[in-house]
Amino acid sequence: MRVSKLNLAVNTGCLGLSAALLYLSFNGEMPRAYLFPKIISGSMLLLAIAIALSEWRRVATPAEELISKVPWAKVFPALMITGAYLLLLNRLGFYTSSLLMFFAVVVIYTPENRRLRRVLMPAIIAIGFMAFVYLVFAKLLQVLPPTGSLM
Numbered sequence: 001m002r003v004s005k006l007n008l009a010v011n012t013g014c015l016g017l018s019a020a021l022l023y024l025s026f027n028g029e030m031p032r033a034y035l036f037p038k039i040i041s042g043s044m045l046l047l048a049i050a051i052a053l054s055e056w057r058r059v060a061t062p063a064e065e066l067i068s069k070v071p072w073a074k075v076f077p078a079l080m081i082t083g084a085y086l087l088l089l090n091r092l093g094f095y096t097s098s099l100l101m102f103f104a105v106v107v108i109y110t111p112e113n114r115r116l117r118r119v120l121m122p123a124i125i126a127i128g129f130m131a132f133v134y135l136v137f138a139k140l141l142q143v144l145p146p147t148g149s150l151m
Helices: 005-026 035-057 063-068 072-092 094-109 115-140
Strands: none
Touching: 005 035, 072 094, 094 115
């Protein structure tokens, strides 16, 4: 089994980045304030290790073959939504921008044909999800997200 040089470089970079972030999160002056970065960087390191181990077990695939298999019609809307989210994040705030992004993702990627249900259910799901995110970030972890004109 052979690992391509590009995959090896990407895996090594991800492992290095996640290990560095984990190290930095444990060297903060206020241990309670760095709880969330510790959780995220530890999770990143575990995922990077799992990906590296699985990569060593598979046969290398040519890059051209991988690119031709990407379903661009399904990926492009996600890229556009992410770009719009990044542009609106500082203007509208984290919670409002995230609510709009999550709503757009659910509406676009849900294969539902009924009009009212196509908009109503994603709105309910997006509001519920953002309420959960608010409780976790603001109340439990006490993380201050970017604020904007709407929140």
